[in-house]
Amino acid sequence: MIVSNLFWSRLVLKNASQVKRKINERLFSHSSFLKAANILDGKQLSRKMQNSVAEEVERLKRMDEKYHPSLAIVQVGKREDSNVYVRMKERAAKKIGIAYKHYAFPDSISQSTLLREVRKLNNDQSVHGILVQLPLPRHLNEKTVTESILAEKDVDGFGAVNIGMLAKNTSTPIHVPCTPMGVMELLHQYSIPIAGKNAVILGRSDIVGNPVSYLLRQENATVTVCHSHTENLPEQIAKADILVAALGKPEFVRGEWLKPGAVVIDVGINAIHHNGKRTLVGDVHYPSVSQVAGYITPVPGGVGPMTVAMLMCNTVKAAELLRNKSILRKVSINEIALKDPVPSDIEITKSQELKKITTVAKELGIHETEIETYGHYKAKVDMKLYERLKHRNDGHYIVVSGITPTPFGEGKSTVVAGLVQAIGHLGKLGIACVRQPSQGPTFGVKGGAAGGGYAQFVPMDDFNLHMTGDIHAVTAANNLLVAALETRMFHESTQSDAALIRRLLPLKDGRRVIPKGLLQRWNKICNNLGHDPSELENVSQELLEKFVRLNIDPETITSNRVLDVNDRFLREIELGLACTEKGRSRKTSFDISVASECMSILALSNDLKDMRHRLTNMVIANDKKGDPVTAGDLGVAGAMAVLLKDAIKPNLMQTLEGTPVLVHAGPFANISIGASSTIADKVGLKLAGTESFENADKAGYVVTEAGFASDMGMEKFFNIKCRSSGLKPSAVVLVATVKALKLHGGGPELKPGAPLPDEYLLENLDLVRRGCANMVQHIRNSQKFNVPVVIAINSFRTDTNKEYEIIRQEALDAGAVDAIPSYQFSKGGQGAIGLAEAVMKACSTPNEGGFKFLYDTKAPIEEKITTIAKEMYGAKGVEFSPLAERRMKDFKRQGYERLPICMAKTQYSLSHDPKLLNVPKDFVVPIRDMRLNAGAGFIYPLTAKIQTIPGLPTAPAYLNINLTDDGEILGLS
Numbered sequence: 001m002i003v004s005n006l007f008w009s010r011l012v013l014k015n016a017s018q019v020k021r022k023i024n025e026r027l028f029s030h031s032s033f034l035k036a037a038n039i040l041d042g043k044q045l046s047r048k049m050q051n052s053v054a055e056e057v058e059r060l061k062r063m064d065e066k067y068h069p070s071l072a073i074v075q076v077g078k079r080e081d082s083n084v085y086v087r088m089k090e091r092a093a094k095k096i097g098i099a100y101k102h103y104a105f106p107d108s109i110s111q112s113t114l115l116r117e118v119r120k121l122n123n124d125q126s127v128h129g130i131l132v133q134l135p136l137p138r139h140l141n142e143k144t145v146t147e148s149i150l151a152e153k154d155v156d157g158f159g160a161v162n163i164g165m166l167a168k169n170t171s172t173p174i175h176v177p178c179t180p181m182g183v184m185e186l187l188h189q190y191s192i193p194i195a196g197k198n199a200v201i202l203g204r205s206d207i208v209g210n211p212v213s214y215l216l217r218q219e220n221a222t223v224t225v226c227h228s229h230t231e232n233l234p235e236q237i238a239k240a241d242i243l244v245a246a247l248g249k250p251e252f253v254r255g256e257w258l259k260p261g262a263v264v265i266d267v268g269i270n271a272i273h274h275n276g277k278r279t280l281v282g283d284v285h286y287p288s289v290s291q292v293a294g295y296i297t298p299v300p301g302g303v304g305p306m307t308v309a310m311l312m313c314n315t316v317k318a319a320e321l322l323r324n325k326s327i328l329r330k331v332s333i334n335e336i337a338l339k340d341p342v343p344s345d346i347e348i349t350k351s352q353e354l355k356k357i358t359t360v361a362k363e364l365g366i367h368e369t370e371i372e373t374y375g376h377y378k379a380k381v382d383m384k385l386y387e388r389l390k391h392r393n394d395g396h397y398i399v400v401s402g403i404t405p406t407p408f409g410e411g412k413s414t415v416v417a418g419l420v421q422a423i424g425h426l427g428k429l430g431i432a433c434v435r436q437p438s439q440g441p442t443f444g445v446k447g448g449a450a451g452g453g454y455a456q457f458v459p460m461d462d463f464n465l466h467m468t469g470d471i472h473a474v475t476a477a478n479n480l481l482v483a484a485l486e487t488r489m490f491h492e493s494t495q496s497d498a499a500l501i502r503r504l505l506p507l508k509d510g511r512r513v514i515p516k517g518l519l520q521r522w523n524k525i526c527n528n529l530g531h532d533p534s535e536l537e538n539v540s541q542e543l544l545e546k547f548v549r550l551n552i553d554p555e556t557i558t559s560n561r562v563l564d565v566n567d568r569f570l571r572e573i574e575l576g577l578a579c580t581e582k583g584r585s586r587k588t589s590f591d592i593s594v595a596s597e598c599m600s601i602l603a604l605s606n607d608l609k610d611m612r613h614r615l616t617n618m619v620i621a622n623d624k625k626g627d628p629v630t631a632g633d634l635g636v637a638g639a640m641a642v643l644l645k646d647a648i649k650p651n652l653m654q655t656l657e658g659t660p661v662l663v664h665a666g667p668f669a670n671i672s673i674g675a676s677s678t679i680a681d682k683v684g685l686k687l688a689g690t691e692s693f694e695n696a697d698k699a700g701y702v703v704t705e706a707g708f709a710s711d712m713g714m715e716k717f718f719n720i721k722c723r724s725s726g727l728k729p730s731a732v733v734l735v736a737t738v739k740a741l742k743l744h745g746g747g748p749e750l751k752p753g754a755p756l757p758d759e760y761l762l763e764n765l766d767l768v769r770r771g772c773a774n775m776v777q778h779i780r781n782s783q784k785f786n787v788p789v790v791i792a793i794n795s796f797r798t799d800t801n802k803e804y805e806i807i808r809q810e811a812l813d814a815g816a817v818d819a820i821p822s823y824q825f826s827k828g829g830q831g832a833i834g835l836a837e838a839v840m841k842a843c844s845t846p847n848e849g850g851f852k853f854l855y856d857t858k859a860p861i862e863e864k865i866t867t868i869a870k871e872m873y874g875a876k877g878v879e880f881s882p883l884a885e886r887r888m889k890d891f892k893r894q895g896y897e898r899l900p901i902c903m904a905k906t907q908y909s910l911s912h913d914p915k916l917l918n919v920p921k922d923f924v925v926p927i928r929d930m931r932l933n934a935g936a937g938f939i940y941p942l943t944a945k946i947q948t949i950p951g952l953p954t955a956p957a958y959l960n961i962n963l964t965d966d967g968e969i970l971g972l973s
């Protein structure tokens with residue numbers, strides 16, 4: 001029984017048992033036909049149902065302040081009968097607490113415009129039910145229009161999906177058409193037996209006749225459907241225990257055709273003129289039929305009001321469905337077939353059937369309109385998802401960093417993938433937030449960064465290559481900025497003030513026009529000179545000249561062109577050599593795209609507005625007086641934002657086991673923060689978060705990665721990213737390997753490509769024990785932020801349990817919550833269950849005092865750097881070069897002193913010197929130079945010359961990468 005299966009089935013009449021008793025006395029009784037039939041009072045029943053629905057809506061609103069069911073009625077033209085129905089629906093909606101939106105369009109509306117309007121309503125998450133008032137004018141195709149409504153919002157139940165599912169015995173429609181449902185509800189509420197009875201339906205329309213026939217058949221009536229070609233209609237009618245008349249023929253059915261005691265449901269509503277008065281009659285001749293029938297619905301006051309009540313029920317159901325869909329968040333596990341030995345990464349991904357990304361989104365409670373798919377396995381997540389969920393409490397926030405790594409990397413990405421997979425095995429929602437790898441390492445030395453073995457981000461080729469083009473967009477935005485800078489210097493050097501003023505502040509109809517991109521500069525200059533920015537007529541020559549001349553000092557330019565290639569020959573180039581540049585050549589260099597400030601901005605922006613603001617604030621050079629020149633001064637920030645408008649949306653992908661992954665941004669870990677984006681983390685935390693009416697233990701876990709070890713990635717993650725995002729981490733996972741600990745403990749040097757020395761292949765407890773000092777320092781580093789730490793020992797075949805036991809004991813002694821060997825590479829999520837349990841325990845452990853920053857940004861730059869060097873690296877002190885001293889003074893004068901610090905240092909040592917392994921002591925950190933990323937929002941001191949465009953080795957990864965004739969990628973790792 002479809003109606004009773006619905007969520008609102010509890011909305012039954014309380015006095016149904018009294019009614020039942022009366023009915024049984026009379027129903028189908030031949031002796032009672034001479035008495036007037038009992039009335040099936042649709043008006044009263046509808047009122048009661050509407051009251052119950054109103055109570056239900058009230059209850060849900062109390063429970064969830066975000067719950068606001070809404071109904072959109074689309075009406076074309078102004079037919080009087082339609083107006084009456086629309087008003088009835090409006091009244092009912094308002095009474096119940098359903099927001100009601102009436103979209104009235106003129107008769108002349110075209111089909112395509114109407115369809116566009118319906119599409120808009122489909123995409124509008126605040127609209128739950130959509131109803132197109134029929135009939136439509138002749139030039140509009142009713143079928144096409146009603147079919148265009150999303151099945152979930154089709155509260156009239158007329159669409160093919162709903163009707164189709166209703167017709168199928170084994171399916172349940174989302175919405176049952178209202179009038180048929182009203183008919184059934186009348187029968188149910190008056191306890192009229194249906195099973196085994198003969199039901200005759202007059203009419204076979206999609207709106208009434210056919211769906212009523214399906215519903216009656218589903219309840220085991222023997223159904224006869226009659227229509228205009230049916231012969232001997234009175235004979236058919238005479239067999240009916242239940243007669244449903246839906247013909248649209250006034251008073252068509254006569255009492256003498258009827259079986260005495262039959263139940264008559266008169267759906268028809270026909271206007272007739274009687275004695276000069278317009279009255280409504282049904283399809284049955286009431287005076288005669290009511291004398292024979294056992295029960296009868298009056299017209300008006302029978303099925304009509306029930307239709308309205310059912311529409312309200314369907315709307316509430318639609319709102320409830322959407323709400324449930326958004327809070328469900330049940331991610332299924334994509335099973336993996338484990339093999340031993342573990343095949344290559346690409347073999348594993350190729351053998352795994354992935355979920356469609358639309359399925360991953362649906363499982364997370366993301367609506368169709370909130371993602372933009374790029375093929376089957378990637379999607380951009382629209383920022384409106386965050387807007388919809390921002391009221392939620394955040395899920396748990398876990399950052400994965402590591403101990404001081406070897407040149408091989410210790411497997412942070414693999415641990416991130418394994419950890420979220422394992423969280424899924426434990427019945428909780430885990431979401432990974434990771435960086436998009438640069439193509440530099442993918443084709444260079446290191447290979448991709450998609451995890452490994454049975455803990456991967458997939459499809460790994462998409463992950464490692466262009467994905468959705470974000471890095472290309474960053475390249476384009478950055479290069480537009482530099483082109484704008486270079487060209488502006490050229491034009492300023494070749495043009496007079498008057499020519500510059502004419503072009504940059506053109507006159508239109510005698511009035512000066514400030515180009516939109518330059519408004520901010522206009523306001524700044526006006527404010528500096530005490531001029532009212534809205535006054536465009538009387539502008540002094542001084543102001544005009546100041547406005548159009550940036551006077552950039554070429555020696556101070558900090559922005560380079562970028563490319564996402566390890567192209568070492570771009571480290572120093574000369575440009576502007578063509579004769580068109582009139583001898584204005586300049587030496588400059590390229591950086592790799594991920595080292596650009598635009599990439600850092602993408603990673604640190606909180607939203608689109610914030611990104612636009614940060615782009616505007618990028619300092620690209622100083623002017624000849626030493627004042628900063630920004631992208632805003634060039635007027636290019638708006639255009640850069642346009643280039644990044646899609647890049648700012650995080651990319652949804654999945655792990656090998658179908659766990660959601662948000663891949664977004666990929667700033668260089670040496671000179672930038674080396675973490676994925678704030679926006680992705682924020683979206684993840686809301687997806688994994690809880691509604692006010694949900695238990696806190698429903699919260700899921702967002703696992704985000706911070707590049708390199710605790711002294712680099714984690715420190716920057718906390719002091720820069722968390723400070724700018726306002727997010728508070730619940731736990732830190734530090735990835736360690738036996739190999740790295742042995743190296744720190746004094747093991748022989750590790751060279752990529754060379755065979756591993758025996759010390760790394762055989763048990764060596766002494767090396768491990770000595771190397772644990774490095775891990776302990778990283779644990780202490782995390783503790784300085786007052787965040788619980790779990791050590792993840794990324795397991796390798798050659799490790800031994802005794803080695804693990806030493807690591808565990810040392811970690812526990814240093815105050816870690818736990819240290820767990822983790823086998824995600826060979827076993828997928830199942831292999832990381834122990835780690836996931838430890839991480840969950842860390843997240844739920846009360847953290848007295850809560851998270852704290854290492855330094856106050858108000859402190860002088862020098863002090864902040866010294867704090868990081870001493871507290872994180874264990875340095876004795878810091879030595880600033882004269883250049884660094886000068887920069888600090890400049891930044892202070894320019895008002896940038898309060899920015900946080902992003903140290904540019906080697907990842908291979910806790911110190912600035914990659915040769916100093918384990919826990920170096922008594923060293924002084926040299927600060928050679930200092931750079932400003934005013935847009936990203938940090939100062940980065942350089943402890944050494946950091947290569948910002950790596951080179952390719954003699955035998956780079958690309959030597960093994962190829963494409964088969966079938967378009968299959970080979971050799972990507």
Ligand code: NAP
Binds near residue numbers: 179226229303
């Ligand atoms: P419809 O689309 O015009 O369908 C009428 C049906 O009746 C058709 O299947 C037609 O057969 C059949 N029919 C017509 N003349 C017949 C005859 N002489 N003998 C046997 N069958 C005949 O109408 P509808 O939209 O289903 O509506 C039917 C009535 O219900 C109308 O009065 C309408 O106003 C009313 N209605 C009321 C509500 C409510 O809320 N109470 C809601 C919807 C409709 P063919 O298929 O062979 O043409």
